[in-house]
Amino acid sequence: MKLKAMYSFLSDDLAAVEEELERAVQSEYGPLGEAALHLLQAGGKRIRPVFVLLAARFGQYDLERMKHVAVALELIHMASLVHDDVIDDADLRRGRPTIKAKWSNRFAMYTGDYLFARSLERMAELGNPRAHQVLAKTIVEVCRGEIEQIKDKYRFDQPLRTYLRRIRRKTALLIAASCQLGALAAGAPEPIxxxxxxxxxxxGMSFQITDDILDFTGTEEQLGKPAGSDLLQGNVTLPVLYALSDERVKAAIAAVGPETDVAEMAAVISAIKRTDAIERSYALSDRYLDKALHLLDGLPMNEARGLLRDLALYIGKRDY
Amino acid sequence: MVVRIFSGTRVVHVDDITVKLASLKEQIEQLLHHPYLREHLPAPAIDEDRLLLSLSMLDGASTAPSEAERCIIAMMLMQIALDTHDEVTDDGGDLRARQLVVLAGDLYSGLYYELLARSGETALIRSFAEAVRDINEQKVRLYEKKVERIESLFAAVGTIESALLVKLADRMAAPQWGQFAYSYLLMRRLLLEQEAFIRTGASVLFEQMAQIAFPRAKTLTKEQKRHLLRFCRRYIDGCREALFAAKLPVNGLLQLRVAELSGGFQAIAKKTVEEG
Structure with missing residues (x-):
């Protein structure tokens, strides 16, 4: 089932969020709005807004208020993508030229900072100091995680917990914050x-592990970038860490560096795929999914709970 | 506490503002400290003029000192974040350094947000966010070289330099200080650009002024250069007059800085005349 079909009962509300996003990125000065719109129109799963809206169903659901949270989180995510493309020197995102490629690095920096400001403005509409605290703490942790990622590049001897801490900060925290903020803004009870x-x-943990697996198993068309891009950039992900325990491929992986060419990388990717690293990675992703699903059992029964379950399963099993 | 500052033959009495300045600077440095970033990047510059302008706003303000200090530190963190991102270029260079510059700026802006969120300064979060939006809009206008009038160009520079301080002045219920900060920081930037243009011929601002005033000129004639310098000087004069005309309780240290800047202006103006 396609993701959008899955949350069809949210489609009107998501359309409203989408409209609000378009409004939020508009700028008095054309090119900035144009760049932000370029990114917005490239699509994306809008997972964070979906989680906000679903979590809010466990409290007093008010779309007008929820829109602010959903838009703020998606804008923060967009801002980080624009800056990530400068960091990764990436020319393509979702098959479209990145802002840094279409305009320039400097322009991408301004666009990211602009989106960050727009996000905070939206969040301010909510008038909830605790929501600001949650989002602020999340943003700082995400940044620290990204710095850690640079620090850990090509470090093939890093322990598993370093990887897990990194993906927690890089991805899981913002998804966790989306759920938390949706519920918080709707005034849901604290235990919920x-x-x-x-x-x-x-x-979020499962999502990132799946993403890291897809970097090896996906096609360039599916990924919107060449397979193995993460490893080529020195990002030591879970499949790599597991494959390193196989003596037959350890040396080939450890030899990967900034100078590794595409042909050499293709051989390394094939070697990793021949180990049990992908299966083991899926197994860990499943363990996180199970934990997530188990938590749902304690939530009041409603349509949102069922959809959260479907979404979690989709995220863990997706193939693009 | 009274601190005496000697500047040439002049003696200026300054109250404990210098101590406050040093204390704020230290707090900011601590907040910005990140071992890995420090290992690979130079420590970010902390603009003492902005700190001094911020502290000057506090004289007579009803805001509690600790609250006001938090607002100042947050404003400085955001300014440093924006300044850090200005260092990102398309010139290639060391990839890891560029990556860390991007992330350092992101981290500093996150820290600004966290500081204000923790203290419940929600109105100021919105206010500073508006300033950051305006600043980036103006930066893009400048970067894209799409400004059509020199007056708009200078106004854009003024916004870029002072928007955060203007919002801080509003928060301190001292909007007149916002105007003062605008004139001061615009004058400082114009002096720097003017100096760069005179010394090296390379100034982003003068390049754009030239594009607006002489769109067909491939290289500027002496007379065209003089015309641009005159234009810039008129604006600097305007800023200086606004600073001297401001009916504000300007503390000794700030008085000294204003005088230094004006002196800088006079020295540069003299040099320009000499160079013809």
Whole structure:
């Protein structure tokens, strides 16, 4: 089932969020709005807004208020993507030229900072100091995680917990915050807010591990970038860490560096795929999914709970 | 506490503002400290003029000192974040350094947000966010070289330099200080650009002024250069007059800085005349 078909009961609300996003990125000065719109129109799963809206169903659901949270989180995510493309020197995202490629690095920096500001403005509309605290803490942690990622590049001797801490900061925290903030802004009871936070956290962990697997198993067409790009850039992901325990491929992986060419990388990718690294990675992703699903059992029964379950399963099993 | 500052033959009495300045600077440095970033990047510059302008706003303000200090530190963190991102270029260079510059700026802006969120300064979060939006809009206008009038160009520079301080002045219920900060920081930037243009011929601002005033000129004639310098000087004069005309309780240290800047202006103006 396609993701959008899955949450069809949210489609009107998501359309409203989409309209709000378009409004939010408009700029008095054309090129900036144009760049932000370029990114917005490239699509994306809008997973964070979906989690906000679903989590809010466990409290007093008010779309007008929820829109602010959903838009703020998606804008923060977009801002980080624009800057990530400068960091990764990436020319393509979702098959379209990145802002840094279409305009320039400097322009991408301004666009990211602009989106960050727009996000905070949206969040301010909510008038909830605790929501600001949650988002602020998340942003700082995400940044620290990204710095860690640079620090750990091509470090093939890093322990598993380093990888897990990194993906927690890089991905899981923002998804956890989406769930937490949706529930918080809707005034859901504290135990439910906490449960949803951890649900988001585990789903986020599973999501990132799946993403890291797809970097090896996906095609360039599916990924919108060449397979193995993460490893080529020195990002030591879970399949790599597992494959390193196989003596037959360890040396080939450890030899990967900034100078490795595409042909050499293709051989390394094939070698990794011949080990049990992909299966083991899926197994860990499943463990996080199970934890997430288990947390759902403690939530009140409603349509949102069923959809959170479907979404979690989709995220863990997706193939693009 | 009274600190005496000697500047040439002049003696200026300055109250404990220098101590406050040093204390704020230290707090900011601590917040910005990140071992890995420090290992690979130079420590970010902390603009003492902005700190001094911020502290000057506090004289007579009803805001509690600790609250006001938090607002100042947050404003400085955001300014440093924006300044850090200005260092990102398309010139190639060391990839890891560029990556870390991007992330350092992101981290600093996150820290600004965290500081204000923790203290419940939600109105100021919105206010500073508006300033960051305006600043980036103006930066893009400048970067894209799409400004059509020199007056708009200078106004854009003024916004880029002072928007955060203007919002801070509003928060301190001292909007007149916002105007002062605008004139001060615009004058400082114009002086720097003017100096760069005179010394090296390379100034982003003068390049754009030239494009607006002489769109067909491939290289500027002496007379065209003089015309641009005159234009810039008129603006600097305007800023200086606004600073001297401001009916504000300007502390000794700030008075000294204004005088230094004006002196800088006079020295540069003299040099320009000499060079013809």
């Amino acid at each position: 807010v906490k449960r949803l936070y951890w649900f988001g956290h585990y789903v």
